[in-house]
Every structure is written in C-alpha cells, then in structure tokens.
Amino acid sequence: MSAPPILAVEDLVAGYEPGLPIVNGVSMHAADGEIVGVLGPNGAGKSTLIKAMAGLVATSRGKVRFGGRDITKTPAHLRIRGGLAFTPQTENVFTSMSVDDNLKLAAGLLPAPRRPSRIAAMFETFPDLARQRTLLAGRLSGGQRQMLAIARALLIEPKALMLDEPSAGLSPKAVSAVFASLAEIRKTGVTIVLVEQNAKAALAIADRAYILVQGRNRHEGLASALGSDPMIAALYLGGAGTEDAA
C-alpha cells in the first residue's frame, strides 16, 4: 500500500459496560480513497468497533487516528466536523424532521455561503430525495432513509465515511442502489469503511476487508482474495461466495 492510512485503529478495546469489552484489541486501517470492509459473523463486534471509531462507544484501550491525529478522546460531534462521517445502522435519520431539514442540519456545519450549493449537490446526487424534500423523513422507505443518511453524511464533504450495515433491512433492489451509490462516492476520493453482514455485496466493492470474530481480528486481505476463499466464506461470511445475506 502506497498511500498512508487516513484512518487507523490500534489495539482498540471498547464496550458498553466497564470490564465487558465487545471489541477486544482490534487494529485496522484505511488508506486515502480506499473502501475497506469490516465483516464477520453476528456478535463479532463490528458495529461496536465502528461506533467507537465514531465516538459513540467508550474505549478503554488503544487509539483511533484520523488524518494523522489521535482522536480517541475527541467527542463525536467534533469528529464529524473534522471530516469523519458516520451513518448508523438503524435510526439513521431524524424521522420527525423533513428531508430538507435533515440536510439543513448537516449543512449547518459548513460556512453559510456554501450551504445551499451543498444541499443542491446532494439532491442532484440523490434525485429521489429531491422529489421528497418536504416529506417527513419518517415516511421514507428504508432505502430512501439510507440514501438520506448517506447524503447527510456526505454533505459536509468528509474525508472518510463510515457506514454501519447500510444494507440492513433493505430489499435487494434497494441494496443494489445503496452499493451503486457507494461506488460512485468512492470516485470522489472519499475513504469508505463499510461494516456489513452482507459480505458478498461488501466484498464486491471493497478494496480490502477485515474479518472480526469475537471482538478480535481474525483475517484480513484483499477483498477479491477473501471473497474467493471458500473456507473463509463458509466459516465467517455466511457463504458469502455464493449468496446474499439478508
């Protein structure tokens, strides 16, 4: 790998209760412009890891570095302001606010003159949202909500985007649309860290991937190599080589 990592996790221990770590010494990194998958069976600690990277789960050991800076103790709202965006798996939009207001909330992090053009850019990228801009986000379909969550995260032009299971609960058509938009996003140079249960879809667009098991690193490598390894697919990825996860 030639580019230096923009986002790195070193020996991270994190969890919800003191003394009961869910993530137990995980290390990983993502280079500038890379798509990195974080995969593994249920309960592997994937979501906890990404939440700890976003600043939503307390860490008791290890470091999170972003853009060369140690952000382990940086509050969540300052991480996004620094260019590290995150979209949660569920409850990822403000359902009582309109599509427009969801985007305006994010636009508030930008200088006032840039806000209208960035909101317009997001509506251009996600035309489906433009047609629903006055609708309450709670009335959007699952796929549209995921798009809105991604649009909200991308609006501030982050350097890196972390997504927690963007395919969860979506129809196969919506999953295709979400992953197609991720492929488009990577063309803009944004680094993407993708936690996914749907290993096949994730490996199809990722450059590299990490496989976690019981809160620890188990395998890592090029996405193409991991995806074509039948043993890994069968053991950890729900038969990723052959079928979609739900």
Added chain:
Amino acid sequence: MTPQVVVDGLISGALIGLGAIGLTLTYSILRFANFAHGEFVTFGAYAALALSAVISSQVGVSGEALEPFSISLALVLAVPLAMALTAAFALALDHLLFSRLRGKSEAISVVMASFGASLAIRAAIEFVFTSRPSYFNRELQIAQPIGFGLKATPNQLAMLVVAVALTTGVYLLLARTQLGRSMRAVSENPSLARVAGVDVERTIRFTWALGGALASAGGVMAGLLVQIRPFMGFDLLLPMFAAAILGGIGSVPGAFVGALIVGLAEALTVQLAGAEWRAAVAFVALVGVLLIRPTGIAGRAA
C-alpha cells in the same frame, strides 16, 4: 355563563403557556419532568421585582406607571434582565445538580432531584422575600370594553400580545434556525445528533436558558395579574404539566394551545362550579389526556 370567561381564560392560559413551553422543551430534550420549573416562574417574578426596584432607585428610571398600563418603565427594563438572570439560574441549577446525574442514574433520580431543588429554591425565596405577597404595582386597573361584550384591562391585553409574540418567536426559532433544528434533533435522537455534528451539551444548555427565560416572563405576568408569592410557581406547576402533556410533549404550539385550553377550562369551572374547583381542572385534563390521547394534540407516538 358570561362570555367574559373567554378573556379570563385566555389571559390565564397565556401565562401558563409560557411556563409550559419551557417545561415541554426540557421534557423532550432532557427526558425528565422538571418539578423545579415552577420555581423558575417564581424566581423570575422576584428577580423582576428586585431589579425594577434597583433600576428605579439606583439608575433613576421612573417607577411610575406608563399609562394606560400599570407597568412602570423600570419594570419594562427589568423584565429582559430578569429573564436573563432566570436563564442563568436555570443553567446554574443544571450545572450544579442535573448535569451530574444525567446519563449516570435512573430517570426517577433526576425527577426526585428536581423535587428537592424545587423545595430548596422555594424555601430560599421565602427566606429572602418572606411569605408575604408582593406587588409590582398596587394600582387598580379598570377593565375596558374590547368589543363583543368583553372587557379586559390594558395590562391583560399587553400580556396576551407579549405571550403570543414570545411563543411565535420560540416556534420560529425551532422551525427555521440551525439552533432550533439542533434542538429537534437532540429531542428525537441524541446519539444520532452527536454524529450529525450537533453539540448536544450546548443544545441542552440553550434549552435550560430558554426555558428559564420564558418561565420568568410567565412569572412577571402572574405577578402583574395577581400577586408575587413564593408558592406562585408551584401552584402553576400542575396546569403547566397538563398543558405540556395536552399539547403533546415537545410541541411549542401544542403547549401554548394546551395552556389556553387549560386556562379556559379553569375560568369556565370557576364560573360554573366555584373557585374551589379551579385546581381540579388541570388534574382532570391531565388524566383525561393520558387516558384518551397520551401523545397529546400535536404529539407524535414514541
């Protein structure tokens, strides 16, 4: 029954509304029922009383009533200062008490802490100002005809205008500004708000300050309408809760409309059944709403 009950009800509803807005915002953003909110009303009224006396005696601003109102220029100048002081007081209470419990203990502990704070603040106010009622002005105002056979004093009309203006201002703040969107975001999902870049702690501080300032304005209105007493806020607590729940927790227009309904119901009850039944109205409204439509008029399902 005379139509005058409408004016009386709307006036009393308007001052309940100013308190209920702060209560509903605190409830929706901090997720606890603040039983000390009534004391912000009382604190605000006494702060305006003390500040208007200081402005009148030390700065030399007239303490004479501005005709046709019974409100002096000193009091007009004191009200924004009292609102700021009550906002600071609410922030201090949060810093010293509630912020230490937030996220670390059960919700009921925070509610109990607010009970304790309510008792302590009320006792401290009583200690400083005594339990004897005070007045902004002892001049008697004569109600003037305002059409449709209704009468209102100039003070009452001014209060109604101020209450509607403040409520509209808060509504526009929530609907149109970045701060308002942040407040709505924290109210719905604090965790998502954090990753959307909202400074949740700052938003919470603003909510306290806003709630305190509005309660203070409500306190001044209550003081002008009746009298200033250490129990004035406590007596308004139940109607404020009834209004906030009736309107739907988190909804500013809902809280104000809820308050007007509670005010009208109280005035109607006083006229039809007698003043001794007034306090029961808020209880009945509260129980009725919780039984029939727990989300209130404008509330959303949890």
